[in-house]
Amino acid sequence: MLPNKNSWAEPYKIKMVELLKMTTAEQRKKALEDAGYNTFLLKSEDVYIDLLTDSGTSAMSDEQWSGMMLGDEAYAGSKNYYNLEKTVQDIYGYKYLVPTHQGRGAENILSQVMIKPGDIVPGNMYFTTTRLHQELAGGDFHDVIVDEAHDSASAYPFKGNIDLNKVEKLVQEYGAARIPYICVAVTVNLAGGQPVSMANLKELRAYTQEKGIKIMLDMTRIAENAYFIQQKEEGYRLKTIAEIVNEICSYTDGGTFSGKKDALVNIGGFLALNDWDVFEEARNMVVVYEGLHTYGGLAGRDMEAMAIGIRESVQDAHMKARIGQVLYLGEQMEAFGIPIVKPIGGHGIFVDAKQFLPHIPQDDFPAQTLAAEIYLDAGIRTMERGIVSAGRKANGENYYPNLELVRFTIPRRVYTQAHMDVIAESTARVYERRKEIKGLKMVYEPKYLRFFQARFQPL
Template sequence: MPDHPAEPWRIKMIEPIRTTTREHREKALREAGWNPCLLRSEDVYIDLFTDSGTSAMSDRQWSALMRGDEAYAGARSFYLFEQAVRTHYGYEHVIPVHQGRGGENILSRCLIRPGSHVPGNMYFPSTRAHQELNGATFHDVIIDEAHDAADEHPFKGDVDLAKLRAVIAEHGAAIPYVSLAATVNMAGGQPISVANLTAACDLAHAHGIPVFLDTARAVENAWFVKQREPGWANHSIADILLALCAPTDGAVMSAKKDCLANIGGWIALRDPGLAEQARGLVLLYEGLHTYGGMAGRDMEAIAQGIGESVDEHHIRARIAQVEYLGHRLDTAGVPIVHPVGGHCVCVDATAVLDHLPRTELPGQTLAAAVYLEGGIRGVERGTVSAGRDPATGENRYPPLEFLRLAIPRRVYTQSHIDHVADTLVRVHKNRHDITHGLTFTHEPPHLRFFQARFAPAGGADIYDG
């Protein structure tokens, strides 16, 4: 069993949650079109749909809320927020947005034109959607090991430099930027090494191409660097975070992850000209450039959360809780993505439901089964999340198809995690009782996993024989 340190906090306030009957969950899931995303939260016992905006804030963050300066322009809270980002991420120009996808929208509108090509270390649904809506084609240049659930490579978020070099050679001036993530969500929360990130930036910069980093979980990435990358064991998490950002030209951030806040984000840039352009678009789409869709109290909570996020005791306990769930599932024979990621454990749906065709959406089917069994909400990461190819209209079938169990920070106890593990073990043990997968009955054009509806391919229930 991996080390599971005692939590470096104690509980001061609780939010009641309730268990439900199987009959109740069956009714709720049918009403939600077999999509756990459309469930009411009151019908969910353990909610692992996302770690985004679902973490528990500290007493100091709640205190910071009361200090919020709600002036429309030039609020004191903005300058506190700006200084926290500059100190811990190292970028000069800090532009607030309401959350990460607001930053993706602004950056895409600034730089992408029809016919553009954007290389990256595996796609993320909202990031690629903004790129494609603005006329770009995404190119996956992540290492091959990232597409193999069983591979134990310590940095499956690394860029394959030969792949990146080939995309640059083919598309050259049509590449507005390289889009990298630390960690890589769709690979299961896998980190990128400092050495590889630096090499990828050097390659791009040699061709005049900027690199922008998704830093939503860069603190978790820094933890893995400290544990796994030679030469970094004696460095602080704060120093490694700065080292990850240092070779890049800017970042898009959802402060709802590492920063322990319930809303908010930023664009951080080095180029003053691009920063001025981005501020102009923020005025149109987000709010004034000194609040960007956030209240002053939100910026205060984020500034406090940034400092807490790099605390060694906090990040050690956070990663250990995720590793604990992964170890329990792995030792019980439940196939998961290896190594265990920073924010989630990903159950390999194509291995669990290997008797279902990909056309019956095994990831979505497994998500439904786990909710029915134990009231646990996860999210599919596979065919549904990948969407359709805009050129052909055909479903994309990525190599990885999994159920992501994303663990909110400072929210659930070890007993809750044990319930999750016990539920997954039961579902896996009885997996052949799942005789049918799911098919679409309603399919939105963008980010369809949020609002799509489904029906069992073989009748009224996925368990019908």
């Protein structure tokens, strides 16, 4: 009798491999000490399985590599720019394109163009670089995500949703004129890769049109969000990922995009817009910060690879395999009793360090500590998403986020299911000895985005 199981397999075959370095426990201990117990400061050659980020770490397809050979490296008017522009118009539906070297370049230009000192910028949970650019432009970020997003155990299916009551409260307090736009992120990163529902976007669009407020999308992992809408939201099961992606964008006025995630490339991004006046100003700014408006800090070959990757990212088979691998790892973690953010999100597994290490107070950096311990066990590099990432307020006090997480980010088309087993088993070994683990103290803190370069020592 056939098993009652609907298995899936990756919609690709492997053509080239990169050999991995195996290290000893003693080698990993020294590497971590040299890195100041910050996984960002580890040398990649000392890492066995690298789950630091899904940004720029995906494997490109044969068509993308072929496209790299078609790079038109003209300083102005590269044909690859016009191909990328058409792709953005076809897939996302936006009218105008400003290429940038990566997503944060687009965030900077958007913030400089649209935010004035004293403005209020609501968003569904902060992201590190996004909030910093908003603050440097003089804005004040306000979190308007639903309360369920701050509860790692909540099974609410769309924990990325905007709470319109919170938005209305800001409008009543500050006035709509002080809100240049609402920043909506899809598959909210710091909530655990949690999606936004189409119903919530429609409701927000109706509200903002009434109030005269724009919606700007952080569209970095939009295809993953579309997959969750397809699987979980009524009326979308028979729609394609491409159709859902286009509809998401239709309820917004523009968006920032890091091509290093969904678009499966190692570098690149853009700002997409519908408003000509905003576009005209952004096009002027990109020349100052990035490069000419037809390359924005990118080589022609990079724009070509990104255009191809965008089209590949909205293929249903690709997204089923991408999310399927993340789900597989999450289910393995749950089988070992490891506390993770639920529901399982799009781009990785987020382990709840507060529950994993309840004896370590937040001021002793439990998530940073756990990321270090996971590396020590098997050479697996993860990253902290808690108090270190949250940074400090303008008055110098630490932010204390409710969620203290370690992110196991899965690069696209890179690792096998066997790697997922190794990751889960290693984390389970650390979980077994969790009561022996002590926290860290910070001994060096940079001015901005401290999680990238901060250094620590064991308590």
